[in-house]
């Protein structure tokens with residue numbers, strides 16, 4: 001790895017976190033910004049690079065969140081920043097529906113080439129992950145002429161009306177925001193830690209298929225949409241065979257199999273896309289987060305016959321595939337190649353998994369078996385926290401770990417249907433030393449909190 005960092009890669013605190021300037025901004029925020037957008041780490045960021053975030057009080061914090069799996073190549077990557085500036089100096093917008101430009105086409109070519117399967121593919125670009133998911137559903141419905149869409153327990157697909165319907169968790173994503181879009185059906189997920197079918201992914205898929213057949217009937221199903229590793233739902237990794245069995249069933253029934261790789265895509269799990277790990281080839285794949293280092297860009301990529309079934313004018317949007325975002329995506333992809341960030345993600349995965357597994361063993365030996373499971377892949381690893389020796393979720397412990405880690409200079413996130421999962425999504429360009437230091441803080445906090453509860 002040859003990425004040179006601009007900022008010193010260190011954890012260094014000079015005030016409490018959040019410090020006085022961050023607290024001042026929080027006050028202004030309260031009287032200016034809608035309360036519905038609630039920050040989990042209430043600091044005022046003034047600079048960020050590689051594995052660090054610098055706040056307005058001069059604190060340098062370790063970033064184990066990447067803005068939710070977005071800034072994989074670093075939040076101020078030089079190659080990306082130069083590409084963005086150069087494009088912004090030429091033109092910031094034309095609207096691809098009005099006049100075209102090369103960047104859009106080049107991003108589609110990259111997506112078609114890099115996503116699983118060597119069949120003929122097309123892509124279409126949008127702005128957010130939710131918009132990509134909505135459009136995947138539109139495309140699947142039009143191409144099949146069928147109404148129903150199947151999503152899974154613990155799924156997260158976004159916050160727009162249709163994607164809220166696809167998302168499983170009520171509070172905070174859906175609560176009081178209904179009525180929701182019709183013809184969305186929810187099926188049980190393969191969740192090895194909590195599922196009586198455990199590691200039998202094929203049986204878990206058959207369970208869902210039996211329910212689909214009896215409750216909806218395959219000939220009414222336009223699409224089955226699934227995250228190959230669930231993100232907000234708790235980094236749930238379905239048991240081997242689950243995705244493949246579902247995809248195969250979809251294939252034989254003319255159902256469009258959609259992999260939502262908005263969080264798991266773009267090297268995050270150690271492959272370009274998480275479904276590659278099981279050799280699954282989706283009909284459509286949705287991408288966003290890691291695609292353009294934080295510039296708003298998302299995509300639907302997949303079978304040419306599906307995407308080209310839509311009539312001219314049926315897809316699009318004013319900003320979809322914005323030229324500055326496309327320039328950022330091409331530079332991001334180049335950085336991922338140059339620095340082999342897929343390999344880097346696998347290396348990170350080994351460090352994080354080993355460290356957290358050691359902590360789990362040590363805690364259990366001391367009678368504090370609060371880590372129910374360490375799971376995930378590559379740069380997407382989490383611990384599910386439980387009441388000692390049970391599977392009963394402990395969301396208070398997860399909140400406390402994240403809050404205390406922040407006060408010691410490490411940014412991490414919770415997730416999970418029960419809010420009891422601490423997830424780590426470091427930038428893939430983070431140095432090993434800094435990663436280990438950040439992990440050390442997380443495991444210290446976990447150990448201290450578990451011992452005192």
Ligand SMILES: *Cc1c(COP(=O)(O)O)cnc(C)c1O
Nearest residue numbers: 128129130156157158231262263
């Ligand atoms: C974040 C996310 C979305 C929604 O993306 P937005 O850009 O926030 O609209 C959809 N699907 C998955 C799997 C996600 O992680």
